[in-house]
Amino acid sequence: MTASTLVPVFAALGDDTRWSILAALGRADASASALAEVLPVSRQAIAKHLAVLQDVRLVEPVRVGREVRYRVLGSQLTETARRLDLIGAQWDRRLATIKQIAEDLEIE
Amino acid sequence: MTASTLVPVFAALGDDTRWSILAALGRADASASALAEVLPVSRQAIAKHLAVLQDVRLVEPVRVGREVRYRVLGSQLTETARRLDLIGAQWDRRLATIKQIAEDLEIE
DNA sequence: GCGAACTGCAACTAAAAAGTTGCAATCGAG
DNA sequence: CTCGATTGCAACTTTTTAGTTGCAGTTCGC
Numbered sequence: 001m002t003a004s005t006l007v008p009v010f011a012a013l014g015d016d017t018r019w020s021i022l023a024a025l026g027r028a029d030a031s032a033s034a035l036a037e038v039l040p041v042s043r044q045a046i047a048k049h050l051a052v053l054q055d056v057r058l059v060e061p062v063r064v065g066r067e068v069r070y071r072v073l074g075s076q077l078t079e080t081a082r083r084l085d086l087i088g089a090q091w092d093r094r095l096a097t098i099k100q101i102a103e104d105l106e107i108e
Numbered sequence: 109m110t111a112s113t114l115v116p117v118f119a120a121l122g123d124d125t126r127w128s129i130l131a132a133l134g135r136a137d138a139s140a141s142a143l144a145e146v147l148p149v150s151r152q153a154i155a156k157h158l159a160v161l162q163d164v165r166l167v168e169p170v171r172v173g174r175e176v177r178y179r180v181l182g183s184q185l186t187e188t189a190r191r192l193d194l195i196g197a198q199w200d201r202r203l204a205t206i207k208q209i210a211e212d213l214e215i216e
Numbered sequence: 217g218c219g220a221a222c223t224g225c226a227a228c229t230a231a232a233a234a235g236t237t238g239c240a241a242t243c244g245a246g
Numbered sequence: 247c248t249c250g251a252t253t254g255c256a257a258c259t260t261t262t263t264a265g266t267t268g269c270a271g272t273t274c275g276c
Contacts, residue, residue: 011122045265066273077196081189088185153235174243
């Protein structure tokens, strides 16, 4: 996974409707039609959201007879979390360094 | 931090320009004007982005004389990563359970 | 084979977000 | 005190995205 793929994942996660979809899929795999019966948007809207989620590997389609069920992929979320943590740690390290320098200066 | 604050953080992180800003701030604190000299957008556009980032506590303003420098906050990123990891683990656990059940059924 | 259930594609509308320009207000340095 | 640098506010345009409706294509069950 390269850095260029990280931002689209966040863009995908930055929408309430998509989280509703992910939450529903977190309980059980479901098709776009099935999700449309639960959520307050049309099936086509859900299909578009699923396409977005599939593009960033947050869900994957599973054909079951004539319907296409979607499965949520925790691995992408875990991987994203790991990378986010690294970046956050870097920033904190720089701030800690600055703070340390400031304290050293005060002592002198 | 409540769940309702999580989605806006992702929305904030789902934009390339904001990542450019965060990357620049990751190297050194800077004002909107200073950032505008480096990035290919106007100062006002950057000011809006900084407001978005500040709303979700990814940066915080620091007055230095007549200018307002912004500091990146790693803690928010770390916290977000932690929560993301928990959710991903939940999903993976469900999938593992399902897989286990499927395997058990095959044996019988 | 035929009808019903599902999916997929396309065009369109509406709302949100990114970016711009222009101007007023503020504050420091000389 | 005054000039220049910097920030803040407002109106506007453009682009993107979320959502809709309508229709065509597939495939399963009877």
